[in-house]
Amino acid sequence: MTPGTLVLLHAPGGTAAAWGDLPEMLRSYGLDVVAPTVPDAGAGYVARASLIIAATDPAVPLVLVGHGAAGPLLPAVALAQRAAHRKVGGYVFVDAALPRPRREHDHSDAAPPVAVPADWPEAPCGYLRTHGAAGCEQAAREARLRGWPVAEHEPPVTIAQALGELIATL
Numbered sequence: 001m002t003p004g005t006l007v008l009l010h011a012p013g014g015t016a017a018a019w020g021d022l023p024e025m026l027r028s029y030g031l032d033v034v035a036p037t038v039p040d041a042g043a044g045y046v047a048r049a050s051l052i053i054a055a056t057d058p059a060v061p062l063v064l065v066g067h068g069a070a071g072p073l074l075p076a077v078a079l080a081q082r083a084a085h086r087k088v089g090g091y092v093f094v095d096a097a098l099p100r101p102r103r104e105h106d107h108s109d110a111a112p113p114v115a116v117p118a119d120w121p122e123a124p125c126g127y128l129r130t131h132g133a134a135g136c137e138q139a140a141r142e143a144r145l146r147g148w149p150v151a152e153h154e155p156p157v158t159i160a161q162a163l164g165e166l167i168a169t170l
Contacts, residue, residue, distance in 0.1 A: 001089055001124070001170045004059030008035040009077065011068035012045045018067060025160035032059055046073055050080035061089025061123075063167055071096025071139075075120040082122075090170040091125040092163065095133040098142055124148075124170035128163055131155055 006026060010018040016037040023035040036052040038045055053062075062081060066074045071093045078088040099116045127143035129136050130153040143150050149169045153162040 001061070001063070001167065003031065003063040003089060003167060004061050005032045005034055005056075006063050006065055006167070007053055007058065007077075008033065008065045009038065009049055009067065009070040009074070010035075011070050012038070012040070012042070012073070014068075022160055022163070025158060026164070029160065029164060031164070034058055045070075046076045046080065049073075049077050050084075053077075053081065053086075054084060058086065061087040063090045063092060063170070064088060065092045065094060065163070066096050067094045068096055072099045072116075075099050075116045078120070078123075079117050088123050090123050090167065091121060092128060092166060092170075093125070093139065093143065094128045094163070095130055095136045096127075096139065098127075098139050126151070126166045126170055128153060128159075128166055130159055130162075 008019050008023060010016055016035045019035050023033045026033045034053060034056045036049065038049045038052060040048045064074045064078055074091050081088055099120065101116045125148045127140055127148055127150045129140045140150050149166060151162050151166040153159055
């Protein structure tokens with residue numbers, strides 16, 4: 001797929017600096033990239049991220065890219081974008097936890113902070129496991145079981161190249 005805008009979302013409690021030079025590398029490939037710093041690590045993360053995305057007037061379709069703990073929040077961010085009539089064309093999880101549907105009886109602390117919409121995923125998903133990322137094996141395995149394309153980043157290929165190639169397969 002060809003994205004209108006890539007939206008790179010860092011984990012709650014972090015900053016856009018977590019992406020390093022990835023946004024600039026992707027821009028050098030001619031891609032429109034939004035990599036906001038979302039200043040809220042709590043329940044307001046989704047609302048703040050959605051407002052920041054809206055303020056950039058992104059081209060659609062959006063590809064939402066979540067890192068780490070931002071992964072489970074992507075469906076809620078997408079729901080806000082769809083409510084604002086911005087099409088979401090895909091999702092990419094980079095060394096990220098995956099969304100889990102909340103069960104009615106699940107009141108544990110392990111439940112996601114936001115509910116996953118019933119129609120999610122309404123767009124293709126992919127998973128990128130970067131070189132040296134620890135603890136992501138299970139999420140990558142689960143993504144494969146869901147039938148999603150999974151890319152394993154290995155040098156000398158850059159993360160930007162691996163991400164671009166993965167998005168092209170969505």
